[in-house]
Every structure is written in C-alpha cells, then in structure tokens.
Amino acid sequence: MPAYELRLAAPLAGFFALFFLAPLAILFYVSLQNGAGLDLSHYARFLFDPFSLGVLGRTLLLGAEVTALCLLLGFPLAWVYVRSPGWLRPVLMLAVLLPLLTSVVVRTFAWIVILGRQGIVNSALLSLGFTDTPLRLLYTEGGVAVALAQVQIPLMVLPLITALSRIDTNLDDASLALGAGAWRGFWRITLPLSLPGIVAGGLLTYAAAITAFITQSLVGGGQMLFMPMYIYQQATALQNWPFAAAISIVFLAAVLAVVSVFNALGRLSRTHADA
C-alpha cells in the first residue's frame, strides 16, 4: 500500500501545536511570573516548603500503592482469563470493561456507599460483632488506595491479557514435563515473558492513579490533599495562578520522570522477553 502522505496529520498536528503545546508553554511562562519580572521564586517556594513536598510525596506514594495492588489482583485475573474456557471469557471481559467505561463519579460514589458509616463493610462488622461502633473507613489513605485500585484494575488487566496470550502454552507443559514445579515454571517462564505487559499496565495505572482528581477528593475527603486538588485549590480558591502553574509544572515533570522510567523498563523487558 502506498503510505498516506504525512500531511494528512497536519490538521491534528496544528490543533495540538495551538491548543496543547502553546497552553503548556504559557503555563510555564506564568509559573515564572513574579510581580513585574520573571524568576524561579514559585519553584523555590514549592521545593523548600515541607507541606508542598509532603503533598507531592504522598501523591507519588499513592500511585505506587495503587499500582502494586492492581498488579497483585490484575495479574491473576488476566492469567485466569487466558486459560479459561470459551463461555467464561465474555463474562470476565464484561467485568473488566464495564467499570472502565462507567463514569468515574459513579464508581467513586459506589465506594462512598461501601465504606460509609452505614455501608456494607460497617454493617457486616457490626452484625458479626467485630466492632460496637462504625469504623471510619472513608477519608483514610487505605480507603483511597482500595477505591482507586478498583477504578484502575482494568487498565492493568487489558495489556496483561495481550501479553499473556502471546506466551506459548507449550512452554508451561515443557517446563512441567522437564520436572519443574508449577511455581518454578511461573517465576522462571510466565512472569519474565509477561514483563512488557506488566510495564505497559503499570504505566497506565500509575499515571491514572496520581491524577485521579475525583476519587482522591471524594474518598480522601478534605484532610488528605493530593497534587491535583492542591493545584485546583491554588488556581481557583486562592486565585494564585503563578504558584498553581509552578505546582503543575512540578507535577508534569514528576509524571514525565515516571513515564520515562517505565519506558526504560519496557525496553529492558522487551529485550529480556525476546531473548
């Protein structure tokens, strides 16, 4: 097929230059504004302020917790999917896709119902006699991590299904026939070969978890501040645009750093999986 000319991409490239790259450039410019001049004072304020650094650290840590949780539960689900009989596959796929496409506000609302004082968890604990008073589960970091993991698991499962279904199942049989136990075969064959899928899913889950404004603010509540809400508060409630811009740039840089780590891991894992 004659390749289509690259100029077919010109309209979208122009659109992105004008409405994506130019706004990011303006964001950077505003972050340098200080009175009449330009300097790095807003960055200095962020980087020397324990409170701001705490928000950044807590956000990045939350992403790591959510990603680990998604991997722990998502990997087995993908593993079972590629080994399940034909009738079971559509059921599992529906369970993965429906949450992915359902509104985030709706999914987060579900967690408010589940974790609330009169929610399922508390009703169960009260009726089983484990506790006399309802526990506070909403507005805790654990609650945020579990709710976010549920919201993001599909992003981990889909690339893993792709990666796992590429692995030749004969390798499993060969390893068993040669006397390796099932676990040994898993650690030495399945897991290394699925690394590209783990990295791809990890990147999507991590990026989605740290930027998940709605779930963070509704399940986390007012006391637990993460980067997106911090930016929003500075920009709207306090109308401090230069500082909000500086926080945004720091956050963008942090996300880009994480993305490049994942990309490097991805290249490494692909050479590993091909070898």
Place this chain on the structure above:
Amino acid sequence: MGLRLTMGALAAVAFLLLVSPGLVVIVVSFTSGYSLKFPPPGYSLRWYVSLLDAWQLQFAAANSVKVALWTTGLSVLLGVPAALAIARSASARARVLDSLFMSPLVLPALSFGLAALMFFSALGLPVSPLTLVIGHVVVCVPFVVRTTIASVAQLDLALLESSASLGASRLYTFRRVTLPLIRPGILAGAFIAFMSSFDNVPVSLFLRDARSDMLPIRMWQDLEGKLDVSIAAVSGVMIVVTLSAMILMERLAGLSRRLR
C-alpha cells in the same frame, strides 16, 4: 499452595472487587429510605421518580451529551486522517507525532485544563462552550487515533493492491475498500472518546462558562456537599445506559478486541 489455586483465589477477589460496587449502587438506588444505608430498609422507585423533576441534573446531562457529541465529531475528523498518515510510516517525524498525539493520555488532565484556561485568557477569549469542546478534543482524540492506527495496521495490503491494479483511483479505493475495513476501529475509538468526554471533570472545571453545568461536575459537587440518594438513581441510570451501549458496540465494532 498450588499455583492454580492461588491464581484462582486472587482472580476471584479481583472479579468481586470489579463487579460488586456497581451492584451495590444499583441495589441502593432502589431504597425507600433517605440514606445510603446498605442493605436498604425497603425498596421503592421513589428516587428514580424524583429524577423526573430534577431539572438541574437534566440540564447538566443535556449539556454533557451536547459537548460529548461535538467532541466526538471533531475527534474523528481530526484523528482519523492523522492515524492514516502515521500508521504505516516508519519516519522519525511520524513517531514524534505519534508520541505527541498520545501524550494527553498520561499527562495530568487537570494541569492541561489550567494551562488551557491561561492560554485562552492570554488571548482574551472568555471561556465558552467552544473552549470547552476544544479542551475535550485534546484529551479525547488520542483514543480515536489509537484504535484507528491499530485497525490500519491490520489491513490486508493485497486487497488495496488489487483494487489499484484493477484501475480504481486512490480515493475510490479508500472509500470502497479501506474505509469499510477500518470502520470498526474508528467506531470503537469514537465510542471511547464520547464516554471519556461525557465523564470528564478536570478539563471541564477550568474551561466551562457559568451556564455550562456538566453532569459529572454537578454529581461531584452534590456528593461533596450532602450524600443525596438521588445521585444513586442517576448512577443506576448511567450504569444501565453504559452497559447497553457497551453491548451494542461489542456487536458493531468488537469493542473488547480494540481496547487491548
């Protein structure tokens, strides 16, 4: 413990975790009480009936649908040609464009929303439905580009070559051979773009004007204030609509194969 047993048990937990929140919302939405107590004290349709008078929610939902339709249309018009251009090109410029078009998927949308607000205000443009749609297109067009690229990559070249060797013009070949073959990919991307625009909060927060109330923002603000049970009924409606649309798209476009 055996490998199969461990994997099966963890997968069952994951399955329950994925499915139960939706079921809980559906059950609670039929409560006869005034609270989100689970299990509900009794069952009724009262909160669904209350939606008939909830003009604020209806207005916000209508706005969200309008914006999502415009966003989807523009995303297809801009995204499909771009995907055709870069799908089969190995040039460095095409790879750069590919990364550029995909970057809104990983960058924080809230930072982009703030940046776009600063951009429009620097140009002296007040926020309006137009700025809102422009912002939504930036974060939704990657889905169209991605699924279209994937379907172009699967095209059988022999079909296109035989069409050309039989004397068909490039435009004719595109209309009669290429387009029908990549249509499911475009459809799947358009569907995801629509859902993602309909659900968007971070960009809408900055780029909508005072008159454009959007459904997810209205729901979010209602939930921040008081735990209103009518939100459960809205959620119930949204889950059923999403499920029906998803099953339809699976039939029309093989959605699940295109999301991987």
